[in-house]
Amino acid sequence: MDHPTHEHDPFRSPGEPPEPPRTPPTPCDPVAAALGNASLLGIGHLLLGHRWLAALAALGTVMLLGLTASAAAAWCEILLLLWWVAGTAHGWFLARGRAEHVVRRGQRAGTLAVTVAVLLTAVLLRVDAYGIEDRVNEAREGGDCGTAVDAQAEVWFGHRLAAAPVVDPGDAVVEACHRLERAASTLAAGRDGNVENLEEGFAVLALVLRKPGNENTVATVLDAFLDGLPTKDPCDTADITDWLRDREPTRDVLDRSADTAARTGPAALVGCGDDLMDEDDWQQARARYQRLLDEYPDDARTKEAHSGVEKAGRAIELDTVRRLVEATTDTSTGYCDNPAKYSGAPPYRKGSNRALFLGDTEYTDKLPRDWRTSDPAKAALVVCADTAENGAAVETCYYENDLSEYLPHQVTFHKVKIPLKVYELRTGKRVDPREVQISGGSCPRVLHYEYYGPTDLGPGGDEFVSTARSDVRDAFRPVVFRPAVER
Known part of the structure; x- marks a missing residue:
């Protein structure tokens, strides 16, 4: 009966069991390893048993894809391409460094399928991206922002990773x-x-x-x-x-x-x-x-x-005239103090001219209605009448005071003089006359006056004549009537 023989190991202690024989490296297929890494997923490293290298390869791919999507620069795509070439080459050379090489058709078919799927997906996404951008550019060139925005809305994360x-x-x-x-x-x-x-x-x-x-x-x-x-x-x-x-x-x-x-x-x-x-x-x-x-x-x-x-x-102009008229209380205020023109006023023509009477209207209110107007737009003249004062003396008469026969009183009767400022409204310029004097009756048989007490001796030495409407009209006729022939 034969017994197995054992070589003597001088470094092994007596009674120590012998070491198990070492497992030789697994035969690998360099083509399968290269195709696996060409998928950018590190599959070739997995086939070679290098799990950490596979994880690092996949992590590097993810980082580069993220950088490309965020930076959207050509150099990022070049860097990704170099990473792809390096990974593929690394898988090939790692596998070629093994002592034994075999052809594993199943691995080749599987890695080729994965790599083709990855690359085909990237190509299709890139082609679709070019189509989208062509439509965006076409819409922009046509001035159609709505279509451009709708086209760009078709872009998703996959397009940004691939293109x-x-x-x-x-x-x-x-x-x-x-x-x-x-x-x-x-x-x-x-x-x-x-x-x-x-x-x-x-x-x-x-x-x-x-x-x-x-x-x-x-x-x-x-x-x-x-x-x-x-x-x-x-x-x-x-x-x-x-x-x-x-x-x-x-x-x-x-x-x-x-x-x-x-x-x-x-x-x-x-x-x-x-x-x-x-x-x-x-x-x-x-x-x-x-x-x-x-x-x-x-x-x-x-x-x-x-x-x-x-x-x-x-x-x-008319608005200005109206405001000045409303501000007029006497001949030293409003329009009478600061006359203004209204070029749309009726012309100051020969014959009768309607007038707007301002100031003291005690006598002018007795004038005929067709001579007067309250509307500046219808007036040819603006007549500012001042307070009446004594005009030319007409007659002097002697009166006895009823309270005492020994107090005779001499009274002089005067025409009613009214200083005037007459303006042609169309030009705002002053025209004549500068005054009028109203005639009337004088020296009545009995002169009535207000009695204010024992010291009141009677009327003053000067009195106005008594005027009728016709007297006022005759006095103001030269104001509103412009003579046909002027000398």
Whole structure:
């Protein structure tokens, strides 16, 4: 009977059991290892039994993909490509370093399937990303922000992993479109003539326009705003067109707003002037008409504007006259102290002229109604009558006081003199006469007066004549009647 023999190990102690034989390295397939790492998942390292290398390979892939998605730069994709080449080569050379090589068709088929799936997915995502961005760019070139935003909304995380630099410009398009949307809203709010909204809206348009490729989308927003002119309120339109006309040229698409201002401005200025006239805001109305004449001298509406300036000017003059008349209490106040013209007043013509009588109206109230008017718009003259005073002496008579026959009294009767300030309303200039004297009866048989006590000896030494309406009318006739022939 044969017994197994054992080689003597001089380093082993007597009685120590012998070491088990070492397991030789597992034969590997370099092609399978390379294909496994080409998946960027570290599968080749797993096949070689290097789990930590596999985990590090997968972690590196994740980090590079995250960097590519966030930075969206070409150098990140180049770095990822180098990582792919390095991983594939590393798997190949690790497997080639083994003593035994075998062909494992199952491993090759499996790793090839995984790698093809990964790479095909990346390629398909990249192709789809290019298609999306083509539609984004096409929509932007057509000025259609809505379609561009909808197209970019199809981008998901997979597109950013596989083609971040491709889809990243679309994000800038979306951001520009959102800014343009806010600009459109601001400009729409500026249709009420709010200059601050116009300034803000155009500032956003100019900011978006600085980025190349946004000309058409900016033009779409601008055209939508300009197409809304004129607005329903001509004064709002006039404010907008004034701002557009005064805007500094920028030598870009925004300058087309000046053409719209030239097209809609004249009609808006006239319409606004008319509305302001209806609201009795004559100062602003005249300013609108005058702006048309200053800025659009060749426009067909200049005749209307000239008429509006004249009409507004007359309304302003009449308003001034009315205020002065209301402030008049005597010949030293209001219109009598500071006469103003009303160019729309009836002319101071030969014959009868209606007058507006101010000041002391004790006698002027006795004048015929067709000589007088309370409406400044209908008066040719403004007559300021001062307090009556003694005029020319007419007759002196002697009276005895009823209280005592020994107290005779001498009384001189005078015409009623009324100092006047007479103004031609159309020019505001003073005209004659400077006074009138009213005649009347004198030396009545009995002279009545107020008795104020024992020391009252009777009437004063000067008295007015007694006047009738006809006397007042005769005295004031030269004031309201202009002679046919003046000498």
